[in-house]
Amino acid sequence: MKILSAPQIRQADAYTIEHEPIASIDLMERASNAFVDYFTRLFGTKNKILICCGTGNNGGDGLAIARLLSSMNYEVAVLVVRPNKEAPGSADFEINYRLLPGIIPLTEINDNTQVPEKFNTDIIIDAIFGSGLSRPVEGLYAFVIRAINQSQAEVVSVDIASGLFCDTIAAEGPIVTPHMTISFQLPKLAFLLPENDPFVGEWKVVDIGLSSDFIADQKSKSHYVSSSDIKKMLRRREKYSHKGTFGRALLIGGSYGKIGAIVLSSRACLRSGAGLLITHVPQCGYEVLQTAVPECMVTTDASFEYISELPTIQNYQAIGIGPGLGVQEMSLKALRELLKDVKNPMVIDADAINLIAQNDDLIDLLPANTILTPHPKEFERLAGPWENDLERLDLQREFSKKHEVLIVLKGAHTSVSTPEGRVYFNSTGNPGMATAGSGDVLTGILTGLLSRGYSARKAAILGVYMHGLAGDLAAEKLGEESLIASDIIDYLPHAFTSVSAEKYLIKKK
Ligand SMILES: NC(=O)C1=CN([C@@H]2O[C@H](COP(=O)(O)OP(=O)(O)OC[C@H]3O[C@@H](n4cnc5c(N)ncnc54)[C@H](OP(=O)(O)O)[C@@H]3O)[C@@H](O)[C@H]2O)[C@H](O)CC1
Ligand SMILES: [K+]
Numbered sequence: 261m262k263i264l265s266a267p268q269i270r271q272a273d274a275y276t277i278e279h280e281p282i283a284s285i286d287l288m289e290r291a292s293n294a295f296v297d298y299f300t301r302l303f304g305t306k307n308k309i310l311i312c313c314g315t316g317n318n319g320g321d322g323l324a325i326a327r328l329l330s331s332m333n334y335e336v337a338v339l340v341v342r343p344n345k346e347a348p349g350s351a352d353f354e355i356n357y358r359l360l361p362g363i364i365p366l367t368e369i370n371d372n373t374q375v376p377e378k379f380n381t382d383i384i385i386d387a388i389f390g391s392g393l394s395r396p397v398e399g400l401y402a403f404v405i406r407a408i409n410q411s412q413a414e415v416v417s418v419d420i421a422s423g424l425f426c427d428t429i430a431a432e433g434p435i436v437t438p439h440m441t442i443s444f445q446l447p448k449l450a451f452l453l454p455e456n457d458p459f460v461g462e463w464k465v466v467d468i469g470l471s472s473d474f475i476a477d478q479k480s481k482s483h484y485v486s487s488s489d490i491k492k493m494l495r496r497r498e499k500y501s502h503k504g505t506f507g508r509a510l511l512i513g514g515s516y517g518k519i520g521a522i523v524l525s526s527r528a529c530l531r532s533g534a535g536l537l538i539t540h541v542p543q544c545g546y547e548v549l550q551t552a553v554p555e556c557m558v559t560t561d562a563s564f565e566y567i568s569e570l571p572t573i574q575n576y577q578a579i580g581i582g583p584g585l586g587v588q589e590m591s592l593k594a595l596r597e598l599l600k601d602v603k604n605p606m607v608i609d610a611d612a613i614n615l616i617a618q619n620d621d622l623i624d625l626l627p628a629n630t631i632l633t634p635h636p637k638e639f640e641r642l643a644g645p646w647e648n649d650l651e652r653l654d655l656q657r658e659f660s661k662k663h664e665v666l667i668v669l670k671g672a673h674t675s676v677s678t679p680e681g682r683v684y685f686n687s688t689g690n691p692g693m694a695t696a697g698s699g700d701v702l703t704g705i706l707t708g709l710l711s712r713g714y715s716a717r718k719a720a721i722l723g724v725y726m727h728g729l730a731g732d733l734a735a736e737k738l739g740e741e742s743l744i745a746s747d748i749i750d751y752l753p754h755a756f757t758s759v760s761a762e763k764y765l766i767k768k769k
Contacts, residue, residue, distance in 0.1 A: 305335070307335075310385070312386055312408060397423040417440070490721075493714075507577035518585075527552070539557070577712075580609065656683065688727075692741065733758070
Protein backbone atom coordinates (compact mmCIF):
# COMPACT_ATOMS: atom_id res chain seq x y z
CA MET A 261 0.00 0.00 0.00
CA LYS A 262 1.49 3.35 -1.02
CA ILE A 263 1.86 6.19 1.44
CA LEU A 264 1.00 9.47 -0.28
CA SER A 265 1.86 12.97 0.84
CA ALA A 266 -0.82 15.52 1.84
CA PRO A 267 -0.68 17.24 -1.60
CA GLN A 268 -0.99 13.87 -3.35
CA ILE A 269 -4.00 13.01 -1.19
CA ARG A 270 -5.61 16.32 -2.16
CA GLN A 271 -4.96 15.51 -5.83
CA ALA A 272 -6.44 12.01 -5.39
CA ASP A 273 -9.51 13.65 -3.90
CA ALA A 274 -9.84 16.06 -6.85
CA TYR A 275 -9.17 13.34 -9.43
CA THR A 276 -11.84 11.08 -7.92
CA ILE A 277 -14.37 13.92 -7.90
CA GLU A 278 -13.68 14.66 -11.57
CA HIS A 279 -13.27 11.16 -13.00
CA GLU A 280 -15.57 8.89 -11.04
CA PRO A 281 -17.34 11.36 -11.19
CA ILE A 282 -18.76 12.18 -7.77
CA ALA A 283 -19.82 15.49 -6.23
CA SER A 284 -17.38 16.56 -3.54
CA ILE A 285 -20.19 16.70 -0.95
CA ASP A 286 -21.03 13.07 -1.80
CA LEU A 287 -17.40 12.08 -1.36
CA MET A 288 -17.49 13.74 2.05
CA GLU A 289 -20.64 11.76 2.85
CA ARG A 290 -18.91 8.55 1.76
CA ALA A 291 -15.92 9.34 3.98
CA SER A 292 -18.18 10.16 6.92
CA ASN A 293 -20.13 6.94 6.44
CA ALA A 294 -16.89 4.95 6.39
CA PHE A 295 -15.84 6.64 9.65
CA VAL A 296 -19.22 5.98 11.26
CA ASP A 297 -19.26 2.38 10.09
CA TYR A 298 -16.01 1.67 11.94
CA PHE A 299 -16.76 3.92 14.92
CA THR A 300 -20.10 2.24 15.66
CA ARG A 301 -18.41 -1.16 15.74
CA LEU A 302 -16.34 0.10 18.66
CA PHE A 303 -18.66 2.40 20.61
CA GLY A 304 -22.31 1.83 21.57
CA THR A 305 -25.17 4.31 21.81
CA LYS A 306 -24.83 4.70 25.60
CA ASN A 307 -21.88 7.06 25.12
CA LYS A 308 -22.32 10.82 25.14
CA ILE A 309 -20.42 12.20 22.16
CA LEU A 310 -19.04 15.68 21.53
CA ILE A 311 -17.87 16.44 18.01
CA CYS A 312 -15.36 19.31 17.83
CA CYS A 313 -15.30 20.79 14.34
CA GLY A 314 -13.12 23.26 12.50
CA THR A 315 -14.57 24.99 9.46
CA GLY A 316 -12.62 23.21 6.70
CA ASN A 317 -13.50 19.86 5.17
CA ASN A 318 -12.33 17.96 8.23
CA GLY A 319 -14.93 19.96 10.16
CA GLY A 320 -17.41 19.20 7.35
CA ASP A 321 -16.79 15.50 7.95
CA GLY A 322 -17.40 16.13 11.65
CA LEU A 323 -20.82 17.67 10.93
CA ALA A 324 -21.82 14.83 8.60
CA ILE A 325 -20.66 12.31 11.22
CA ALA A 326 -22.81 14.11 13.82
CA ARG A 327 -25.87 13.84 11.59
CA LEU A 328 -25.22 10.16 10.79
CA LEU A 329 -24.60 9.17 14.42
CA SER A 330 -27.65 11.09 15.61
CA SER A 331 -29.80 9.23 13.08
CA MET A 332 -28.52 6.02 14.67
CA ASN A 333 -29.70 7.16 18.12
CA TYR A 334 -26.35 8.29 19.49
CA GLU A 335 -26.47 11.25 21.86
CA VAL A 336 -24.44 13.82 19.97
CA ALA A 337 -23.50 17.47 20.51
CA VAL A 338 -21.46 19.66 18.15
CA LEU A 339 -18.95 22.37 18.91
CA VAL A 340 -17.75 24.57 16.07
CA VAL A 341 -14.46 26.43 16.55
CA ARG A 342 -14.54 29.64 14.49
CA PRO A 343 -12.12 32.39 15.61
CA ASN A 344 -13.48 34.80 13.04
CA LYS A 345 -17.28 34.96 13.41
CA GLU A 346 -17.75 36.33 9.92
CA ALA A 347 -15.48 33.87 8.06
CA PRO A 348 -17.43 31.21 6.17
CA GLY A 349 -16.32 27.60 6.26
CA SER A 350 -15.46 25.49 3.20
CA ALA A 351 -18.35 24.95 0.76
CA ASP A 352 -18.98 21.41 1.98
CA PHE A 353 -18.73 22.48 5.62
CA GLU A 354 -21.47 25.03 4.99
CA ILE A 355 -23.71 22.48 3.23
CA ASN A 356 -23.40 20.07 6.14
CA TYR A 357 -23.95 22.92 8.59
CA ARG A 358 -27.30 23.60 6.96
CA LEU A 359 -28.15 19.87 7.00
CA LEU A 360 -27.50 19.51 10.72
CA PRO A 361 -30.79 18.46 12.38
CA GLY A 362 -32.17 20.86 15.00
CA ILE A 363 -32.18 18.16 17.70
CA ILE A 364 -28.37 18.20 17.81
CA PRO A 365 -27.14 20.81 20.34
CA LEU A 366 -24.73 23.16 18.56
CA THR A 367 -22.32 25.57 20.24
CA GLU A 368 -20.02 27.94 18.42
CA ILE A 369 -16.85 29.16 20.09
CA ASN A 370 -15.31 32.40 18.84
CA ASP A 371 -12.86 33.36 21.56
CA ASN A 372 -10.73 31.89 24.31
CA THR A 373 -13.06 32.88 27.16
CA GLN A 374 -15.74 30.55 25.79
CA VAL A 375 -13.53 27.46 25.99
CA PRO A 376 -14.34 25.29 29.02
CA GLU A 377 -11.36 24.07 31.04
CA LYS A 378 -12.22 20.58 30.00
CA PHE A 379 -15.06 18.87 28.23
CA ASN A 380 -17.53 16.73 30.11
CA THR A 381 -18.44 13.88 27.81
CA ASP A 382 -17.65 10.20 27.18
CA ILE A 383 -16.22 10.54 23.70
CA ILE A 384 -14.77 13.46 21.77
CA ILE A 385 -14.60 13.20 18.01
CA ASP A 386 -11.81 15.48 16.87
CA ALA A 387 -12.59 17.11 13.51
CA ILE A 388 -10.84 20.48 13.84
CA PHE A 389 -8.05 20.03 11.29
CA GLY A 390 -7.26 17.19 8.94
CA SER A 391 -4.84 16.88 6.06
CA GLY A 392 -5.27 20.59 5.28
CA LEU A 393 -3.22 21.76 8.29
CA SER A 394 -0.86 24.39 6.92
CA ARG A 395 0.94 25.72 10.02
CA PRO A 396 1.33 24.93 13.71
CA VAL A 397 -1.79 25.54 15.78
CA GLU A 398 -2.14 28.64 17.96
CA GLY A 399 -4.73 31.00 19.44
CA LEU A 400 -8.27 29.78 19.98
CA TYR A 401 -7.58 26.44 18.30
CA ALA A 402 -4.72 25.84 20.72
CA PHE A 403 -7.04 26.53 23.68
CA VAL A 404 -9.61 24.03 22.42
CA ILE A 405 -7.00 21.35 21.72
CA ARG A 406 -5.57 21.73 25.23
CA ALA A 407 -9.07 21.34 26.68
CA ILE A 408 -9.63 18.20 24.58
CA ASN A 409 -6.37 16.73 25.82
CA GLN A 410 -7.24 17.51 29.45
CA SER A 411 -10.63 15.85 29.30
CA GLN A 412 -11.20 12.33 30.63
CA ALA A 413 -13.08 11.44 27.45
CA GLU A 414 -12.00 8.86 24.90
CA VAL A 415 -10.75 10.87 21.92
CA VAL A 416 -11.15 9.67 18.33
CA SER A 417 -9.61 11.77 15.54
CA VAL A 418 -11.12 12.06 12.09
CA ASP A 419 -8.46 11.31 9.45
CA ILE A 420 -5.54 12.63 11.55
CA ALA A 421 -5.16 14.30 14.95
CA SER A 422 -5.76 18.04 14.74
CA GLY A 423 -2.40 19.81 14.73
CA LEU A 424 -0.41 16.87 13.36
CA PHE A 425 1.05 17.21 9.86
CA CYS A 426 0.56 14.19 7.57
CA ASP A 427 4.14 13.89 6.36
CA THR A 428 6.42 14.79 9.20
CA ILE A 429 7.11 14.74 12.92
CA ALA A 430 4.97 16.65 15.39
CA ALA A 431 5.25 20.44 15.09
CA GLU A 432 5.36 23.03 17.83
CA GLY A 433 2.03 23.97 19.32
CA PRO A 434 -0.59 21.74 20.84
CA ILE A 435 -1.75 18.64 19.01
CA VAL A 436 -4.67 16.40 19.91
CA THR A 437 -3.52 13.20 21.65
CA PRO A 438 -6.20 10.75 20.55
CA HIS A 439 -6.79 7.21 21.73
CA MET A 440 -7.60 6.34 18.17
CA THR A 441 -7.38 7.78 14.66
CA ILE A 442 -9.78 6.62 11.97
CA SER A 443 -8.11 7.71 8.75
CA PHE A 444 -9.23 7.85 5.15
CA GLN A 445 -8.01 5.60 2.34
CA LEU A 446 -4.26 5.45 3.03
CA PRO A 447 -2.02 5.56 6.09
CA LYS A 448 -0.14 8.82 6.61
CA LEU A 449 3.63 8.82 7.05
CA ALA A 450 3.12 10.59 10.40
CA PHE A 451 1.50 7.41 11.79
CA LEU A 452 4.71 5.45 11.31
CA LEU A 453 7.16 7.76 13.05
CA PRO A 454 7.58 6.51 16.63
CA GLU A 455 7.82 9.96 18.22
CA ASN A 456 4.37 10.79 16.84
CA ASP A 457 2.82 7.90 18.76
CA PRO A 458 1.06 10.12 21.38
CA PHE A 459 -0.61 12.02 18.53
CA VAL A 460 -1.84 8.93 16.70
CA GLY A 461 -2.95 6.28 19.18
CA GLU A 462 -4.32 3.15 17.62
CA TRP A 463 -5.11 3.74 14.00
CA LYS A 464 -7.32 2.28 11.37
CA VAL A 465 -7.58 3.13 7.69
CA VAL A 466 -11.05 2.99 6.15
CA ASP A 467 -11.71 2.82 2.41
CA ILE A 468 -13.49 5.85 0.95
CA GLY A 469 -13.17 4.80 -2.69
CA LEU A 470 -10.54 7.30 -3.92
CA SER A 471 -9.46 6.44 -7.47
CA SER A 472 -7.23 3.35 -7.41
CA ASP A 473 -5.91 4.23 -10.89
CA PHE A 474 -4.74 7.61 -9.66
CA ILE A 475 -3.11 6.08 -6.58
CA ALA A 476 -1.39 3.41 -8.70
CA ASP A 477 0.13 6.13 -10.91
CA GLN A 478 1.57 8.12 -8.03
CA LYS A 479 5.26 8.01 -7.25
CA SER A 480 5.96 7.27 -3.62
CA LYS A 481 9.11 6.39 -1.73
CA SER A 482 7.18 5.01 1.24
CA HIS A 483 4.97 1.95 1.43
CA TYR A 484 2.92 0.27 4.11
CA VAL A 485 3.03 -3.51 3.74
CA SER A 486 -0.46 -4.97 3.80
CA SER A 487 -1.54 -8.60 3.80
CA SER A 488 -2.55 -8.34 0.14
CA ASP A 489 1.01 -7.21 -0.76
CA ILE A 490 2.32 -10.28 1.03
CA LYS A 491 -0.11 -12.65 -0.66
CA LYS A 492 1.21 -11.52 -4.02
CA MET A 493 4.78 -12.25 -2.96
CA LEU A 494 4.40 -15.63 -1.35
CA ARG A 495 5.50 -18.54 -3.54
CA ARG A 496 4.11 -22.01 -3.57
CA ARG A 497 6.41 -25.02 -3.00
CA GLU A 498 6.35 -26.76 -6.34
CA LYS A 499 5.13 -30.33 -6.51
CA TYR A 500 8.24 -31.72 -8.17
CA SER A 501 10.69 -30.31 -5.70
CA HIS A 502 13.35 -31.76 -3.43
CA LYS A 503 15.38 -30.27 -0.61
CA GLY A 504 17.98 -28.98 -3.07
CA THR A 505 15.28 -27.01 -4.87
CA PHE A 506 14.76 -24.82 -1.83
CA GLY A 507 18.37 -23.96 -1.48
CA ARG A 508 21.15 -24.47 0.95
CA ALA A 509 21.53 -22.04 3.77
CA LEU A 510 24.55 -21.43 5.98
CA LEU A 511 24.32 -19.76 9.38
CA ILE A 512 27.43 -18.64 11.25
CA GLY A 513 27.39 -17.50 14.85
CA GLY A 514 27.27 -18.40 18.50
CA SER A 515 29.92 -18.09 21.18
CA TYR A 516 30.38 -19.45 24.68
CA GLY A 517 27.23 -18.50 26.61
CA LYS A 518 25.42 -17.34 23.44
CA ILE A 519 24.78 -20.58 21.60
CA GLY A 520 21.07 -20.10 22.19
CA ALA A 521 21.07 -17.24 19.69
CA ILE A 522 22.24 -19.42 16.82
CA VAL A 523 19.90 -22.22 17.90
CA LEU A 524 16.97 -19.81 17.51
CA SER A 525 18.19 -18.62 14.11
CA SER A 526 18.67 -22.20 12.92
CA ARG A 527 15.21 -23.29 13.98
CA ALA A 528 13.61 -20.23 12.39
CA CYS A 529 15.59 -20.74 9.17
CA LEU A 530 14.31 -24.28 8.79
CA ARG A 531 10.76 -23.18 9.62
CA SER A 532 11.01 -20.62 6.80
CA GLY A 533 11.48 -23.19 4.13
CA ALA A 534 15.24 -23.68 3.69
CA GLY A 535 15.86 -27.07 2.07
CA LEU A 536 19.13 -27.69 3.78
CA LEU A 537 20.81 -25.85 6.65
CA ILE A 538 24.41 -26.01 7.78
CA THR A 539 25.20 -24.12 10.97
CA HIS A 540 28.80 -23.25 11.78
CA VAL A 541 29.50 -22.77 15.50
CA PRO A 542 32.46 -22.82 17.90
CA GLN A 543 33.06 -26.26 19.38
CA CYS A 544 31.15 -25.44 22.57
CA GLY A 545 27.98 -25.29 20.47
CA TYR A 546 28.25 -28.66 18.77
CA GLU A 547 26.22 -30.83 21.11
CA VAL A 548 23.73 -28.11 21.85
CA LEU A 549 22.95 -27.62 18.16
CA GLN A 550 22.80 -31.32 17.35
CA THR A 551 20.37 -31.84 20.20
CA ALA A 552 18.24 -28.71 19.88
CA VAL A 553 18.00 -28.67 16.09
CA PRO A 554 18.41 -32.22 14.77
CA GLU A 555 17.33 -31.09 11.28
CA CYS A 556 20.44 -28.99 10.72
CA MET A 557 23.96 -30.14 9.98
CA VAL A 558 26.66 -28.68 12.18
CA THR A 559 30.26 -27.78 11.38
CA THR A 560 32.57 -26.69 14.16
CA ASP A 561 35.23 -24.05 14.35
CA ALA A 562 38.83 -24.67 15.44
CA SER A 563 38.10 -22.51 18.47
CA PHE A 564 36.11 -23.81 21.42
CA GLU A 565 34.55 -20.51 22.47
CA TYR A 566 34.34 -18.23 19.43
CA ILE A 567 34.12 -18.24 15.64
CA SER A 568 37.67 -17.82 14.37
CA GLU A 569 37.61 -19.19 10.84
CA LEU A 570 35.33 -19.75 7.91
CA PRO A 571 33.74 -23.00 6.88
CA THR A 572 33.55 -23.71 3.15
CA ILE A 573 31.18 -21.13 1.79
CA GLN A 574 30.69 -22.35 -1.76
CA ASN A 575 27.36 -23.80 -2.90
CA TYR A 576 25.10 -21.84 -0.59
CA GLN A 577 22.22 -19.74 -1.85
CA ALA A 578 22.20 -17.74 1.37
CA ILE A 579 24.51 -17.04 4.29
CA GLY A 580 23.52 -15.39 7.56
CA ILE A 581 26.04 -14.28 10.14
CA GLY A 582 25.91 -12.56 13.51
CA PRO A 583 23.61 -14.09 16.14
CA GLY A 584 25.62 -14.70 19.31
CA LEU A 585 28.88 -14.06 17.43
CA GLY A 586 30.63 -11.70 19.88
CA VAL A 587 33.17 -9.07 18.84
CA GLN A 588 36.44 -10.94 19.39
CA GLU A 589 39.42 -10.11 17.19
CA MET A 590 39.40 -13.65 15.76
CA SER A 591 35.71 -13.36 14.81
CA LEU A 592 36.43 -10.05 13.09
CA LYS A 593 39.13 -11.78 11.04
CA ALA A 594 36.68 -14.52 10.03
CA LEU A 595 34.04 -11.94 9.10
CA ARG A 596 36.49 -9.99 6.97
CA GLU A 597 37.50 -13.17 5.11
CA LEU A 598 33.86 -14.06 4.58
CA LEU A 599 32.98 -10.66 3.15
CA LYS A 600 35.96 -10.81 0.78
CA ASP A 601 34.90 -14.19 -0.59
CA VAL A 602 31.13 -14.07 -0.70
CA LYS A 603 29.27 -13.03 -3.85
CA ASN A 604 25.55 -13.44 -3.06
CA PRO A 605 23.48 -11.15 -0.82
CA MET A 606 23.80 -12.16 2.83
CA VAL A 607 22.03 -11.49 6.11
CA ILE A 608 24.08 -9.55 8.67
CA ASP A 609 22.88 -9.24 12.25
CA ALA A 610 23.86 -8.34 15.81
CA ASP A 611 27.61 -8.48 16.52
CA ALA A 612 28.40 -8.78 12.81
CA ILE A 613 26.77 -5.33 12.47
CA ASN A 614 28.77 -4.02 15.42
CA LEU A 615 32.00 -5.31 13.88
CA ILE A 616 31.15 -3.58 10.59
CA ALA A 617 30.40 -0.37 12.49
CA GLN A 618 33.77 -0.55 14.28
CA ASN A 619 35.82 -1.31 11.15
CA ASP A 620 35.43 1.13 8.29
CA ASP A 621 36.83 -1.14 5.59
CA LEU A 622 34.11 -3.79 5.98
CA ILE A 623 31.04 -1.93 4.73
CA ASP A 624 32.39 -1.69 1.19
CA LEU A 625 33.00 -5.43 1.10
CA LEU A 626 29.30 -6.28 1.50
CA PRO A 627 27.79 -7.90 -1.61
CA ALA A 628 25.09 -5.72 -3.21
CA ASN A 629 21.63 -6.28 -1.74
CA THR A 630 22.90 -7.68 1.51
CA ILE A 631 20.33 -7.36 4.30
CA LEU A 632 21.44 -5.78 7.58
CA THR A 633 19.07 -6.02 10.52
CA PRO A 634 20.06 -3.40 13.12
CA HIS A 635 17.97 -2.16 16.00
CA PRO A 636 18.13 1.65 16.36
CA LYS A 637 21.25 1.62 18.59
CA GLU A 638 23.12 -0.62 16.14
CA PHE A 639 21.99 1.56 13.25
CA GLU A 640 23.31 4.62 15.05
CA ARG A 641 26.69 2.89 15.38
CA LEU A 642 26.62 2.25 11.63
CA ALA A 643 25.24 5.52 10.30
CA GLY A 644 25.69 8.11 13.05
CA PRO A 645 23.17 10.00 15.17
CA TRP A 646 19.92 11.70 14.14
CA GLU A 647 17.80 14.47 15.63
CA ASN A 648 14.36 13.03 15.05
CA ASP A 649 12.53 10.14 13.40
CA LEU A 650 12.21 11.84 10.04
CA GLU A 651 15.94 12.45 9.93
CA ARG A 652 16.49 8.83 10.91
CA LEU A 653 14.30 7.72 8.02
CA ASP A 654 16.27 9.87 5.57
CA LEU A 655 19.51 8.52 6.98
CA GLN A 656 18.25 4.98 6.51
CA ARG A 657 17.29 5.63 2.86
CA GLU A 658 20.63 7.33 2.17
CA PHE A 659 22.60 4.54 3.81
CA SER A 660 20.83 1.93 1.70
CA LYS A 661 21.43 3.90 -1.49
CA LYS A 662 25.05 4.68 -0.75
CA HIS A 663 26.07 1.15 0.21
CA GLU A 664 23.58 -0.75 -2.00
CA VAL A 665 22.23 -2.69 0.94
CA LEU A 666 18.87 -3.27 2.55
CA ILE A 667 18.45 -2.01 6.08
CA VAL A 668 15.84 -3.68 8.24
CA LEU A 669 15.51 -1.18 11.08
CA LYS A 670 13.79 -3.07 13.87
CA GLY A 671 11.08 -1.56 16.06
CA ALA A 672 7.33 -1.03 16.00
CA HIS A 673 6.56 -0.83 12.25
CA THR A 674 10.02 -2.14 11.33
CA SER A 675 11.15 -0.28 8.21
CA VAL A 676 12.93 -1.94 5.30
CA SER A 677 14.91 0.42 3.07
CA THR A 678 16.22 -0.63 -0.34
CA PRO A 679 19.13 0.52 -2.52
CA GLU A 680 16.55 2.37 -4.69
CA GLY A 681 15.72 4.53 -1.65
CA ARG A 682 12.27 3.07 -1.02
CA VAL A 683 11.05 2.30 2.49
CA TYR A 684 8.53 -0.41 3.38
CA PHE A 685 6.89 -0.16 6.81
CA ASN A 686 5.74 -3.41 8.35
CA SER A 687 2.18 -3.81 9.60
CA THR A 688 2.51 -6.85 11.87
CA GLY A 689 4.10 -7.40 15.29
CA ASN A 690 3.45 -6.36 18.86
CA PRO A 691 5.33 -5.08 21.93
CA GLY A 692 5.56 -8.64 23.31
CA MET A 693 8.15 -9.31 20.62
CA ALA A 694 10.61 -6.92 22.21
CA THR A 695 12.22 -9.87 23.95
CA ALA A 696 15.61 -11.61 23.95
CA GLY A 697 16.25 -13.66 20.83
CA SER A 698 13.50 -12.12 18.71
CA GLY A 699 16.10 -10.64 16.34
CA ASP A 700 17.93 -13.98 16.07
CA VAL A 701 14.65 -15.51 14.90
CA LEU A 702 14.31 -12.80 12.24
CA THR A 703 17.84 -13.50 10.95
CA GLY A 704 16.95 -17.17 10.57
CA ILE A 705 13.74 -16.35 8.69
CA LEU A 706 15.51 -13.95 6.31
CA THR A 707 18.30 -16.44 5.60
CA GLY A 708 15.73 -19.16 4.98
CA LEU A 709 13.75 -17.03 2.54
CA LEU A 710 16.88 -15.91 0.68
CA SER A 711 17.90 -19.55 0.28
CA ARG A 712 14.43 -20.27 -1.13
CA GLY A 713 15.29 -17.95 -4.01
CA TYR A 714 13.34 -14.86 -2.99
CA SER A 715 15.08 -11.65 -4.02
CA ALA A 716 16.64 -9.73 -1.14
CA ARG A 717 13.86 -7.12 -1.29
CA LYS A 718 11.09 -9.72 -1.16
CA ALA A 719 12.87 -11.80 1.48
CA ALA A 720 13.24 -8.73 3.70
CA ILE A 721 9.65 -7.50 3.35
CA LEU A 722 8.13 -10.97 3.58
CA GLY A 723 10.41 -12.10 6.40
CA VAL A 724 9.71 -9.07 8.56
CA TYR A 725 5.96 -9.48 7.95
CA MET A 726 5.94 -13.21 8.78
CA HIS A 727 8.07 -12.67 11.89
CA GLY A 728 5.54 -10.09 13.10
CA LEU A 729 2.54 -12.18 12.12
CA ALA A 730 3.92 -15.24 13.97
CA GLY A 731 4.42 -12.95 16.99
CA ASP A 732 0.84 -11.70 16.70
CA LEU A 733 -0.58 -15.22 16.46
CA ALA A 734 1.54 -16.30 19.43
CA ALA A 735 0.42 -13.26 21.45
CA GLU A 736 -3.24 -14.02 20.67
CA LYS A 737 -2.85 -17.37 22.41
CA LEU A 738 -0.22 -16.63 25.02
CA GLY A 739 -0.48 -12.90 25.67
CA GLU A 740 2.23 -10.32 25.06
CA GLU A 741 3.73 -10.39 28.56
CA SER A 742 4.98 -13.97 28.51
CA LEU A 743 5.96 -14.14 24.87
CA ILE A 744 9.47 -15.50 24.24
CA ALA A 745 11.41 -15.85 21.00
CA SER A 746 10.81 -19.62 20.74
CA ASP A 747 7.07 -18.90 20.66
CA ILE A 748 7.58 -16.83 17.51
CA ILE A 749 9.23 -19.86 15.85
CA ASP A 750 6.46 -22.16 17.06
CA TYR A 751 3.85 -19.94 15.42
CA LEU A 752 5.73 -19.46 12.13
CA PRO A 753 3.93 -22.41 10.51
CA HIS A 754 0.59 -20.83 11.42
CA ALA A 755 1.73 -17.52 9.98
CA PHE A 756 2.74 -19.09 6.66
CA THR A 757 -0.38 -21.23 6.41
CA SER A 758 -2.71 -18.37 7.30
CA VAL A 759 -1.36 -16.23 4.47
CA SER A 760 -1.01 -18.98 1.88
CA ALA A 761 -4.41 -20.53 2.66
CA GLU A 762 -6.09 -17.19 1.93
CA LYS A 763 -3.97 -16.74 -1.17
CA TYR A 764 -4.85 -20.09 -2.75
CA LEU A 765 -8.52 -19.78 -1.88
CA ILE A 766 -8.54 -16.53 -3.81
CA LYS A 767 -6.82 -18.21 -6.75
CA LYS A 768 -9.36 -21.05 -6.90
CA LYS A 769 -12.41 -18.76 -7.04
N1 LIG B 1 -9.30 12.87 0.10
C1 LIG B 1 -9.77 12.66 1.25
O1 LIG B 1 -9.17 11.89 1.98
C2 LIG B 1 -10.97 13.36 1.68
C3 LIG B 1 -10.87 14.14 2.79
N2 LIG B 1 -11.88 14.79 3.34
C4 LIG B 1 -11.63 15.50 4.56
O2 LIG B 1 -11.05 16.74 4.25
C5 LIG B 1 -9.96 16.98 5.09
C6 LIG B 1 -9.07 17.99 4.49
O3 LIG B 1 -9.82 19.13 4.36
P1 LIG B 1 -9.25 20.58 4.09
O4 LIG B 1 -10.38 21.49 3.96
O5 LIG B 1 -8.30 20.51 2.98
O6 LIG B 1 -8.40 20.87 5.38
P2 LIG B 1 -8.74 20.98 6.92
O7 LIG B 1 -10.14 20.69 7.21
O8 LIG B 1 -7.71 20.17 7.60
O9 LIG B 1 -8.46 22.50 7.30
C7 LIG B 1 -8.38 23.47 6.34
C8 LIG B 1 -8.66 24.84 6.87
O10 LIG B 1 -7.95 25.10 8.04
C9 LIG B 1 -7.06 26.21 7.82
N3 LIG B 1 -5.85 25.97 8.57
C10 LIG B 1 -4.87 25.11 8.32
N4 LIG B 1 -3.96 25.12 9.31
C11 LIG B 1 -4.39 26.05 10.21
C12 LIG B 1 -3.90 26.53 11.45
N5 LIG B 1 -2.79 26.04 12.00
N6 LIG B 1 -4.58 27.49 12.09
C13 LIG B 1 -5.70 27.98 11.57
N7 LIG B 1 -6.24 27.57 10.40
C14 LIG B 1 -5.58 26.61 9.73
C15 LIG B 1 -6.86 26.29 6.35
O11 LIG B 1 -6.56 27.62 6.08
P3 LIG B 1 -5.32 28.05 5.15
O12 LIG B 1 -4.94 29.36 5.68
O13 LIG B 1 -4.22 27.05 5.29
O14 LIG B 1 -5.86 28.09 3.80
C16 LIG B 1 -8.23 25.84 5.85
O15 LIG B 1 -9.12 26.90 5.88
C17 LIG B 1 -9.38 15.63 5.32
O16 LIG B 1 -8.55 15.56 6.43
C18 LIG B 1 -10.65 14.82 5.48
O17 LIG B 1 -11.10 14.88 6.81
C19 LIG B 1 -13.20 14.77 2.63
O18 LIG B 1 -14.24 14.83 3.46
C20 LIG B 1 -13.36 13.50 1.80
C21 LIG B 1 -12.24 13.23 0.92
K1 LIG C 1 -8.89 15.71 12.94
